[in-house]
Amino acid sequence: MARPSARPKLIEAALRVVEERGITALTLDAVADEAGMTKRGLIYHFPSKHDLITGIHEDLAARIERELVEATGGEPEEASLVERTKGYVRAALRAPTTVEMRLIMEAANEPEWMEPWLRVYRRWFPEGEQPVEELDEVALRCLVARMAADGAWGYESTLAAPLTQEGRRRLVTRILDVLDQP
Incomplete structure (x- = not known):
């Protein structure tokens, strides 16, 4: 064995x-x-240290992908853009660890570290390559919801105290409300 x-x-x-x-x-x-x-x-x-950090990013991106599958209730190919976006908002607004935030911010400076994150994002949101001016209303609302969820990470990383579970729940609810508008 x-x-x-x-x-x-x-x-x-x-x-x-x-x-x-x-x-x-x-x-x-x-x-x-x-x-x-x-x-x-x-x-x-x-x-090397670079290889270790690359491995960390690959592992963290794989964890996020598993959370996306769980939060969406299935693989991206089986879900609509709105369903994938709702799953993304729920997964992104779970309580991130300080280490994840630090490492993701560092990844922006190194293409090899960023690649696992981009691979996951492109799999879930292939329409993300489209210019904002060309998005229809639903796709634009989905983009705004994802940007709001991503912004919560930045917001939380600058706070002296992390968001509470209740605060996190309220943010998820409000962001998802954008997707349910006619």
Whole structure:
């Protein structure tokens, strides 16, 4: 029987390092130590810090995709644009961790780190490549709802205190109201 890969354990260790000590503390030594592995064992899976961060983004994007499937009730090909957007709003406004926010903000500066996020987004919203001026009314409302959900991340990252569950619920309800307008 094959041993399970150590990659998930290493990614979780890296996420703990970033959450507890910040992105600048993310080193191969720190992750190996946090995971209880040798640096050589870590390098077998992630030859460089860049590769480790790429692996983290791939893992986080895969988690978001699973949340989108759950929040939408199925795969994107089985759902309308409005249903996919409602799922996106619900998934995006779950309580994000500080580490996710930090890493996603860092990804904007590195195309390889951004690619897993773009792959998920393009799968769920292929019409997103269309210029705003060409969107019909429903597609425009869906775009506004997604932008509002994304903006909640930025809003929360600048607050001294995170949104409460009630505040989060109210935001989801209000954003989804935009989609139900005639």
